[in-house]
Amino acid sequence: MAGVSVTFTVNGREVTATVDPRTLLVHFLREHLKLTGTHIGCDTSQCGACTVHLDGRPAKSCALLAVQLEGAEVTTIEGVAGPDGMHPMQAAFKEHHGLQCGFCTPGMVMMGIDIANRHEAPDEATIRRELEGNLCRCTGYHNIVASIAAGASSMRG
Amino acid sequence: MTRERHYIPESRQREKPKSKYFAIGHSMKRVEDTRLLTGSGTYADDVSLPNMAHAAVLRSPHAHARIVSIDKSKAEALPGVLCVMTGAEAAEVTGPCADFSSPPTTQHCIAVDKVRHVGETVAAVVAESRYIAEDACELIEVEYDPLPAVVDLEEAVTSTGDAVLHPERGDTNVAHHRVIDFGTVDEDFAQADLVIERRLRWPRSGGTPIETVGATAHYDRGTGKFTIHANTSMYNYVGWLIAVSLKVEPHRLNIVPTDAGGSFGSKLFCHKVCTLAGTLARAAGRPVKYLEDRIDNMTSGDAHGSDRVYDAKLALKRDGTMLSMRLKVIDDYGAYFQYGVGQHGNAMAQVTGPYKINSVQVDLTAVFTNKCQQGAYRGFGSEVGNFVIERLVDAACEELDIDPIEMRRQNLIEQDQFPYIMPTGNMYDSGNYQAVLDEALGMIDYDGWRQKQAEAREEGRYIGIGISTCQERSVFSATEFWMWNPNETPGFTLSSSPESVSVNIDPTGKAFITLNAPFWGNSPETMAVQVLAEKLEMDPSDISVGYADSDKGFNSSGPGGSRFTVMIAGAVSGAADVIKEKMLRVASHMLEADPSDLEFRNGSIGVQGVPGKEKTLAEVALHAHYFRLDLPEDHDLTSGIDAAYVYDHPVTTMPSEDRTDLGIFYPIVGHMCHIPVVEVDVETGKVDFLDYVAVHDCGTMVNPMTLAGHVRGGTVNGIGSALYEHFHYDENGQLQNALLSDYLHPTPMETPVDIRVGHVETPSPFTEYGIKGGGEGGRMGAPPAIAAAVEDALKPLGVKVDSLPLTPKVLRGMIREAEANGG
Numbered sequence: 001m002a003g004v005s006v007t008f009t010v011n012g013r014e015v016t017a018t019v020d021p022r023t024l025l026v027h028f029l030r031e032h033l034k035l036t037g038t039h040i041g042c043d044t045s046q047c048g049a050c051t052v053h054l055d056g057r058p059a060k061s062c063a064l065l066a067v068q069l070e071g072a073e074v075t076t077i078e079g080v081a082g083p084d085g086m087h088p089m090q091a092a093f094k095e096h097h098g099l100q101c102g103f104c105t106p107g108m109v110m111m112g113i114d115i116a117n118r119h120e121a122p123d124e125a126t127i128r129r130e131l132e133g134n135l136c137r138c139t140g141y142h143n144i145v146a147s148i149a150a151g152a153s154s155m156r157g
Numbered sequence: 158m159t160r161e162r163h164y165i166p167e168s169r170q171r172e173k174p175k176s177k178y179f180a181i182g183h184s185m186k187r188v189e190d191t192r193l194l195t196g197s198g199t200y201a202d203d204v205s206l207p208n209m210a211h212a213a214v215l216r217s218p219h220a221h222a223r224i225v226s227i228d229k230s231k232a233e234a235l236p237g238v239l240c241v242m243t244g245a246e247a248a249e250v251t252g253p254c255a256d257f258s259s260p261p262t263t264q265h266c267i268a269v270d271k272v273r274h275v276g277e278t279v280a281a282v283v284a285e286s287r288y289i290a291e292d293a294c295e296l297i298e299v300e301y302d303p304l305p306a307v308v309d310l311e312e313a314v315t316s317t318g319d320a321v322l323h324p325e326r327g328d329t330n331v332a333h334h335r336v337i338d339f340g341t342v343d344e345d346f347a348q349a350d351l352v353i354e355r356r357l358r359w360p361r362s363g364g365t366p367i368e369t370v371g372a373t374a375h376y377d378r379g380t381g382k383f384t385i386h387a388n389t390s391m392y393n394y395v396g397w398l399i400a401v402s403l404k405v406e407p408h409r410l411n412i413v414p415t416d417a418g419g420s421f422g423s424k425l426f427c428h429k430v431c432t433l434a435g436t437l438a439r440a441a442g443r444p445v446k447y448l449e450d451r452i453d454n455m456t457s458g459d460a461h462g463s464d465r466v467y468d469a470k471l472a473l474k475r476d477g478t479m480l481s482m483r484l485k486v487i488d489d490y491g492a493y494f495q496y497g498v499g500q501h502g503n504a505m506a507q508v509t510g511p512y513k514i515n516s517v518q519v520d521l522t523a524v525f526t527n528k529c530q531q532g533a534y535r536g537f538g539s540e541v542g543n544f545v546i547e548r549l550v551d552a553a554c555e556e557l558d559i560d561p562i563e564m565r566r567q568n569l570i571e572q573d574q575f576p577y578i579m580p581t582g583n584m585y586d587s588g589n590y591q592a593v594l595d596e597a598l599g600m601i602d603y604d605g606w607r608q609k610q611a612e613a614r615e616e617g618r619y620i621g622i623g624i625s626t627c628q629e630r631s632v633f634s635a636t637e638f639w640m641w642n643p644n645e646t647p648g649f650t651l652s653s654s655p656e657s658v659s660v661n662i663d664p665t666g667k668a669f670i671t672l673n674a675p676f677w678g679n680s681p682e683t684m685a686v687q688v689l690a691e692k693l694e695m696d697p698s699d700i701s702v703g704y705a706d707s708d709k710g711f712n713s714s715g716p717g718g719s720r721f722t723v724m725i726a727g728a729v730s731g732a733a734d735v736i737k738e739k740m741l742r743v744a745s746h747m748l749e750a751d752p753s754d755l756e757f758r759n760g761s762i763g764v765q766g767v768p769g770k771e772k773t774l775a776e777v778a779l780h781a782h783y784f785r786l787d788l789p790e791d792h793d794l795t796s797g798i799d800a801a802y803v804y805d806h807p808v809t810t811m812p813s814e815d816r817t818d819l820g821i822f823y824p825i826v827g828h829m830c831h832i833p834v835v836e837v838d839v840e841t842g843k844v845d846f847l848d849y850v851a852v853h854d855c856g857t858m859v860n861p862m863t864l865a866g867h868v869r870g871g872t873v874n875g876i877g878s879a880l881y882e883h884f885h886y887d888e889n890g891q892l893q894n895a896l897l898s899d900y901l902h903p904t905p906m907e908t909p910v911d912i913r914v915g916h917v918e919t920p921s922p923f924t925e926y927g928i929k930g931g932g933e934g935g936r937m938g939a940p941p942a943i944a945a946a947v948e949d950a951l952k953p954l955g956v957k958v959d960s961l962p963l964t965p966k967v968l969r970g971m972i973r974e975a976e977a978n979g980g
C-alpha cells in the first residue's frame with residue numbers, strides 16, 4: 001500500500017509522517033507518536049475514551065483518518081498541562097475523585113475542557129448532556145460531573 | 158481436620174478499631190490519580206516491546222459447529238503476515254486453558270475440532286501490524302458442519318446427541334446438579350402459615366469495562382522463558398497454571414501486570430488471552446501483542462455474568478416471621494465452565510440475606526449452552542441471591558399486607574446475635590442492620606415521598622419507592638470455588654487465599670510498598686499508603702507503591718470478592734510490625750533507651766514522656782542502612798529495613814463432608830439499605846430517578862471518599878443490570894448486541910443526579926482496624942431496590958416485576974398487558 005504523507009501539529013509540535021492511508025488517528029497517535037494517553041474502548045465511536053481536540057474542538061480520534069488532518073492542530077491529554085504538571089481540569093478530577101480506573105479519564109478531561117470553553121458556568125444538566133458521548137463504567141458519573149463543574153470554574157480563575 | 162460444626166476460630170485481629178486515627182478514615186486524595194490523569198498509566202495496549210508483532214483472531218460465525226477444514230494459504234501469502242495458527246496446530250504445542258471445574262472442562266485458546274459459541278477463536282494471525290493481521294483473518298477459509306445450537310437454559314437440561322457440548326463430560330448439557338438442605342427445611346415449611354412462590358429471571362449481563370483484555374508476550378529461545386505483560390489478576394496466585402498450559406515449568410513464565418482499565422471481576426484471570434499470546438509469540442519467534450477488540454471482548458471474553466431462572470419459595474408465619482426458603486435454580490453457564498459453580502458457592506455466603514431465616518434448600522442445576530462462558534461480575538452470583546430474596550420479601554409484604562419496612566425490622570438479625578452463623582454455615586461477623594435502615598429512612602424522607610407519591614397518583618403520575626436491605630459479604634475464601642463439587646470429584650480443594658506485600662524503608666526514611674497483585678481500577682495504592690502511614694505515623698507523601706511481577710511476587714490472591722482493602726491492610730500491618738520492631742531496636746541504641754519506652758510519633762521515634770528526645774525516621778533509617786558496626790552483634794539485626802508479610806484469610810473453616818455445613822468462607826459481612834425513588838413514564842416505559850439513597854456499613858472506613866466512589870459506581874452498574882443490560886442471543890445463538898452501540902451501559906443521562914451515600918460503621922472483630930470490604934455493594938443492592946420501586950410505581954396497574962432488565966420496551970409490554978387485563 002502506498003503511503004501518504006501528512007503534516008500536522010500535535011501538542012504544539014509539527015509532525016510529518018508517511019502513513020498507510022487507512023491509519024486511524026488514534027492509532028497514529030498511540031503507535032507512531034507513542035502518545036498512549038489517548039485510549040480505545042469501543043472501536044465504534046460510542047465510548048469517547050479516544051477524545052482529543054482537533055482545531056480546538058473535541059473529536060473522537062477512532063473515527064478519523066490520520067490523512068484527514070493535513071494542516072490541523074491536535075491536542076491530546078499529554079498536551080493540556082502547562083510545564084507545572086496539571087491542567088486545572090486534571091486537578092479538579094483529582095480533587096473531586098472523578099476517576100477510578102482512569103481509562104475513560106483522558107477522554108473525560110478533554111471533553112471537560114471543551115465544555116468549560118463553550119459554557120460560561122456549565123450546570124449539572126448541561127454537563128450531563130454534553131457527556132452523552134463519553135462512557136465511564138467505574139464512577140457512575142457523579143464525581144465526573146462535579147469535577148468538570150469545578151474544573152470549569154477554576155479555568156475561569 | 159474435622160472440627161465441631163459451626164466452630165468459630167479465634168480472632169487474629171491485632172489492630173483494634175480506634176476512636177481517632179492518624180491516616181485511616183481520611184478522604185485522602187488518591188495516590189494513583191496523577192499518572193492516570195496525565196495519560197501516563199500503562200494499560201495493556203500501552204505495552205510495546207522491541208520488534209513486536211500484532212495478532213488478530215478469526216471468530217466463529219456459528220454457535221455450534223464442527224470445524225471440517227481450514228485453508229490458511231491465502232492468509233499466509235499476504236505480505237506482512239508472520240504466522241497463521243489453527244487450533245489443531247496450537248494444540249500440538251499448548252495444552253488446554255486453565256480450568257477450575259470438576260470434572261474438568263476442556264477449552265483451548267484456539268478452538269480444536271468444534272466451536273461452541275459465536276465469537277470463539279478459530280484461527281489466529283500474527284503480522285507486522287494489526288491492520289494486516291485483520292486483513293489476513295478475512296482470507297482464511299473455514300468449512301463448518303453446523304451442529305444444533307443450544308440457547309434456552311431450560312431446554313439445555315434435556316439436550317441429547319449432537320446438541321451436547323462436551324460429550325467427554327457425559328451425554329448431557331447438565332454441567333452440574335446437586336441439592337443440599339441446609340438445616341431443617343421440611344420441618345420449617347411444615348410450620349409455615351403460608352408459602353410465597355415466585356418464578357424469577359436474572360438476565361445475562363457483564364462487567365464490560367471500557368478497556369478490553371490484552372497481553373503482550375515474549376518468548377526467549379535462549380532461556381526458554383516467557384514474559385507476558387497483561388491486565389490479568391490472580392497471577393501471583395494461580396498464574397503458574399498458564400505456564401502449565403504453555404508446557405513450560407512455572408519459573409519459566411514471568412507475568413508482568415499492567416494497569417487495568419476497569420474489571421468489575423471480568424479480568425479475574427484472563428488466562429485464555431495470556432495463553433494465546435504466549436503460544437503465538439513462541440510460534441512467530443517475535444514478541445506478540447494480542448488485544449481483544451470490542452466484539453472479541455463481548456462475544457468471547459469469558460466474563461459474562463450469572464444467567465438464572467429461579468423457582469423460589471419463602472415460608473412464613475402469618476405475623477410475618479420468616480422461617481425457611483426453597484430455591485430451585487438453573488444457571489446458564491455458556492459454553493465452558495472455568496470456575497465451576499463458584500458463583501453459587503459465593504451465593505451461599507448470604508443466601509438467606511440479613512434475616513433470621515432458619516433453613517434453606519438449594520437445588521442447583523448448571524447447564525452448558527452455546528454462549529460465551531460465565532466469569533465474574535461484581536457480586537459473583539451473590540447479587541442474584543439478593544434480588545431473589547428481596548423479591549420474595551416484597552411479595553410476602555403484599556400478600557400479608559405488611560409494610561415492607563416493618564417486615565424487615567421484624568426479621569432483621571439483631572445486634573446482639575453476632576457473630577451469627579447462618580443456615581449454610583457461613584458466619585456474619587458483626588452488624589447493626591436496624592441502624593443502617595434508620596439512617597437510610599432518615600436520609601430519604603420516606604414519609605414525605607409517600608405523601609408526594611399519593612399526590613402524584615392523583616395527577617396520573619407513577620412514582621414508586623423501593624427498598625432493599627441486603628448483605629454485602631466480603632473477603633472470599635477459596636473454598637467457595639469447590640464446595641459444590643460432587644463428592645466423587647471434589648476437585649482441587651484448596652483453602653489458602655492470602656495477600657502479601659513487602660515494605661522497604663530507604664536510607665532517607667521514606668517507604669516503598671510492593672503489592673503482589675495488580676491495579677484493577679480501584680485504589681490499592683491509596684489503601685496501602687494510608688495503612689502504612691497509620692502504622693508508622695508517617696507522612697503519606699513519603700510512601701510510594703509498586704507492583705511485583707510473578708518472578709518476584711509471592712502468594713497473593715489479588716482483588717476480587719471485595720477483599721483487597723481488608724487483605725492489603727492485614728499484609729501492610731503485618732509488614733509494618735516487623736519494620737517497627739527493627740526501627741525501635743535501632744533507635745533504642747541511638748537513644749540509649751529501652752525499646753519498650755519508645756514510641757512512633759509524627760515522623761520520629763522518641764522516648765515516651767520525654768519531648769525532644771527523639772530521632773527522625775530518616776536518622777534511624779540511615780543508621781540502620783549504613784552503620785552496622787555501631788549496632789550490637791545480634792545476627793538478626795542485619796543492615797537495612799525491610800519486611801515481607803503474607804496475610805492469610807482472617808477467618809475461614811472447611812466445609813463438612815456432606816456439605817450441609819459449608820463452613821466459614823465469606824465472613825466479613827457488610828450490610829446496606831438502598832432506597833430509590835423512581836418515576837415511570839407509562840407512555841414510553843422510561844424510568845427516571847427522582848432520588849436515591851444508599852447507606853452502607855463496611856466496617857471501619859479507610860477512605861470515605863473512595864468508598865463512596867465505589868458505592869456510586871457499583872450502584873450505577875446495578876442500574877444497568879436492572880434497567881438496560883442484557884446479552885441478547887437469538888434462537889440461533891447469535892449475540893445480537895456485541896457492541897457498546899447496542900449493549901447499553903447507563904450514560905450520564907440515565908443515572909441519578911445524586912446517589913446520596915450514607916455510612917454506618919460497625920467494625921469487624923476479625924480484621925485489622927475492623928475494616929470490611931465494600932467493592933461490590935452497590936451492584937448487590939440496587940437491582941432489588943429498583944425492581945421494588947418500579948413495581949411500587951406501577952401498583953395501580955397491578956404490574957409485577959419478576960425479571961430484569963426493565964428496559965423501556967419490556968416495561969411498555971408489561972404496562973400494555975396490565976391495561977388489557979383491566980389494571
Ligand code: FES
Nearest residue numbers: 041045047048062
Ligand atoms: S474508541 Fe473512540 S469512541 Fe470509543
Ligand code: FES
Nearest residue numbers: 100101104136138
Ligand atoms: S474511571 Fe474507569 S471507566 Fe471511567
